[in-house]
Amino acid sequence: MTININVDENVMTAILDRLIPAVDNLPSAGQMGFTSEIVRLAGQQDRFKAIFNNAMHLFESHNPEFTSLASAEQDDALRRFEAESPDLFGALRTISYIVYYKDPKVHERIGWDGRTPQPDGNKMEPWDESVLENIRKREPFWRKA
């Protein structure tokens, strides 16, 4: 199955702006230019792509003027969508968060080194047996059969 992603990128950008607003020195997520990455990533699995397309089409059809609404009205539209179609809204939110938290500028702001989990991983401290001092004093309490 191959499904083309066919969404109005202006709408996705406007949605991103409301989901993840500006903070400190960072603009809102739509203004950080994440829309095309969202569209690319959503295309990496047919099942997700279909849900993403459905979500966008439903949202756009219910909110044809979304990009020209005031911010508070945009929030109302998103809240309605979240309440009426939680799974579809959830797909938009999920991928928006994933793409936002991939960005090095975001990593820097939240104090996260942002590496992929492998190959470097993190440092493993040595095992310290002294932590068992108290619990070792407890008598066995397993039940005999």
Place this chain on the structure above:
Amino acid sequence: MTSNKGSREETVDVLVIGAGASGAAATAWLSEAGFKVKCLEQGFWQDPSKYASTSPDYEFEALTNWSSDPNKRQRDEDYPINVSDSPVSPVMFNGVGGSTILWSAHTPRFHPSDFSVKSLDGVADDWPLSYEDLEEYYDLNDEVMGCSGINGDPANPPRSPRQMPPLPLGSDGMRLIDAFEELGWHWWPSDSYINSQRYGEGRDACNFCGHNNMGCYQRAKSSTDLNYWPRALKSGAEIETGARVRRITTDKSGTATGADYIDSKGNERHQSARSVIMAANGVGTPRLLLNSSSDSHPDGLSNSSGLVGKNLMFHPFAMVTGVFPENMKTWRGPLSNFAMSQEFYETDESRGFVRGYTYQFQRSLGPAWIANGGFTDPIPWGEDHHTELSKRFGSMMGLAVIGEDLPEIHNTVDLDPELTDSDGIPAPRINYTVSKNSRDQLDHAIENARKVFETAGATDIYVDPLMRQSGWHLMGTARMGNDPVDSVVDKWGQSHDVDNLFIVDGSVFVTGAAVNPTPTIQALALRTADYIVSHRQDLKG
């Protein structure tokens, strides 16, 4: 689709269905004992260097192509599962190594009391074997899989020295442990099949990346493609991947003769065998047995008791998460493998329920995982988003509750009348409800977990009273017992109805205990294989 059904193929001594935790253990044992063994596995070999943990898109991959839920993963080798009548979805992986590719590798053992719940507590049934019967196989399995841990846990019988020291607890882990100590409650470093130092051929020490549930790039987490399978292949066993079994075949007398399967090119084939071992897990095995009905087995293979697919147990699973005021960098280290508490494991009727539960201590992962909820609700969008994210990121620890789920006849796996996999084989359908006893256990555990987090100084506490994506422990659907009227296999895993058919996966569990099941599944698989070696040389060609 072409067919070779008419052509002659070589008959093997033992045909194993499924190359996961149990199938690998049984195959290695039998091939090392000189049996000619072949395994049919619907999935494929995995290359650890290509696991998603090296991809910049790993957070997306974890929810899609590497999800543990086959309904979300939807690879060609997966089969769909109808879960519309179950609050819990089975999760698994289909490939060489089976679900051990994605598992957490937290590996406690059953307690001696878990084998005698009827005698001790008057519920469910006793197992036809004891902890002592299984102990040597637990030890053998620990050695092959490689266990980090330490002897001396007061909640469990003494056991053989672990292969490696425990995984370190970290300052985040100590935060929870200090609270357990203050409350006077048991805790102990977990046994884990994760290398705390190099162990096994080509297997490195864990580098604390955190992401066990996407496969381990370091090969530090044990999975059977890394240990049992190399041994099995070295001793002459054969594995065919991309081979999806449709049904176990039988002759007129009802004896198993092999399996019909679809090979990786889409050809319908038959493999003949002098015996068959089912290792397709607690959902896959009943599915295949029910799909293997014949004149001699009209209700499905080995189903004269009517119990194939019945008594499904999952371990109902709740999660309590605490948010601490400091950023403890809780993304470092295996998510679920540092410690456990069995303070409330054994029955105490004053609690209002029988049997008990284990707490499995949890860390958390990176920012996108946190933002999307992790083990709690997603972080709100809009104005509060950034404040809430910085509160939770690096600061969340969890207590997972693994409650003992008693067998109930109405909790079932059967064949869906409409849904099929991509080869047209009927898909399994789950019908499951959480019993009152299980619910009472979970509620008790949630209240006590709150006390732990309050004692530890958490500022916010979140509760998921029953996680949906938590059907990782699949048990009970072809139970063992002495009486063919109320069990499917005997204490050796041999079918009561078909004397050359064996089951070695979690289907044979009589009860589920309150611990992760895989060491017990694998110990049982080794015991069955050992029985075949000592009692069924007649199966050798």
